Each structure stands twice: as C-alpha cells, then as structure tokens.
Amino acid sequence: DADVTQTPRNRITKTGKRIMLECSQTKGHDRMYWYRQDPGLGLQLIYYSFDVKDINKGEISDGYSVSRQAQAKFSLSLESAIPNQTALYFCATSSIQGGYNEQFFGPGTRLTVL
C-alpha cells in the first residue's frame, strides 16, 4: 500500500475553473508539502505545513491555496485555474523525528488547464 497518495492522478480542466488536489498519508508524519514540477525543471515549493495549525507559503504560492484538514490530509486548491498552472504536482511528507528533512513523495497529479 502506498504511504503517500494523491487524487486525482490526472485532471484536465478549463481556464477559470476551481480545482482541488488532495493528498493523504499513512506515514504518521507531521510535515506535508506541495510542489510543482514543470517539464525539464526541478521542483518548486508551493506551500508547506508543519502541523494542522501551521501553514506556510513557499516560493510560488500566488494563485494557490491549501487546507490541512487533519495531520494525514493536505489539499491544494486552484481557485481560478489558468493555463500556466499546467504542470505535475507532487505532495510530500517528512517527520521532525531524527532531526533531518528527508521527504517522501506521492505519485503526482498531472494537471492540464485548457
């Protein structure tokens, strides 16, 4: 069973639509992250959360919002999707235990905005 799951895995939507991407984890980790990957590029951090009451903006948060509904769930929303938000989106988790930040990634959501 996957430790970090994302739904949907693929989504095609139209400009202006609201869309939500969901992430769930069974690893018991306290920290969760949302990244965006564009073709041929590295990962850019959108938002991150260290616990249910702690939400932080990453490098490219404009146009996105998040919700940490529970320790195991972290959702990413695009309030009004635009074509340049077409990308591969990854959720990741990590644990403060051990004192380092090795992150474990979900399978990704491929989003296309027409």
Add this chain to the structure above:
Amino acid sequence: ELKVEQNPLFLSMQEGKNYTIYCNYSTTSDRLYWYRQDPGKSLESLFVLLSNGAVKQEGRLMASLDTKARLSTLHITAAVHDLSATYFCAVDLQGAQKLVFGQGTRLTINP
C-alpha cells in the same frame, strides 16, 4: 537565497563507463539529499547525507558531501541501462526546514 545547481543537466553515456554528477549550493548547509525520478513517475529517495565528509553507497551509485566546498557528488560506476533516470539533489535550508532542489540531471545510459 539558497541556490542549488547541478551539472551536467543532460548526460548520455555508455554502459560500463564511470561518471560523476555534481551538485553545488550557495549557502551553508550540512544536509543534502539525492533523489531519482523515472519518466512520468514520482521521486524516490536515494541518499541522505548529514555531515561533512559523509559518503553513502548503494550498488553502482555513491554519493558524498563536502560542506566546506558546498559540493556533493553522485558517482556512477560501470553504468547499466537501468540507471537511466533524472537525478535531483536537494539541500536543506537550515532553520527553515524546507528543501531547495537542483534542476535535475537527466541521465541516459546506452547499451
């Protein structure tokens, strides 16, 4: 601002050869991670390097960290086709508890 640069960005090599991927970063950190990504897939953790001089090896891959030079290397020994993938390094931005990723190195190993 922490910047992480990998080189080369693209690498095509023959099976059986050795090569090294370099990861340079711009500010102090003693925690660096290497990930592998197959096309269209997620990122898989390969190595966690947590101190100056750290060396980790798994099969034909060996990673090292020199915090004074702000440099990590991923060395491939006697490459095989199955190692074809994109490899990312990521540096822990200390205090902020978040990772900054390099651009990735797309490695293609030809028979």
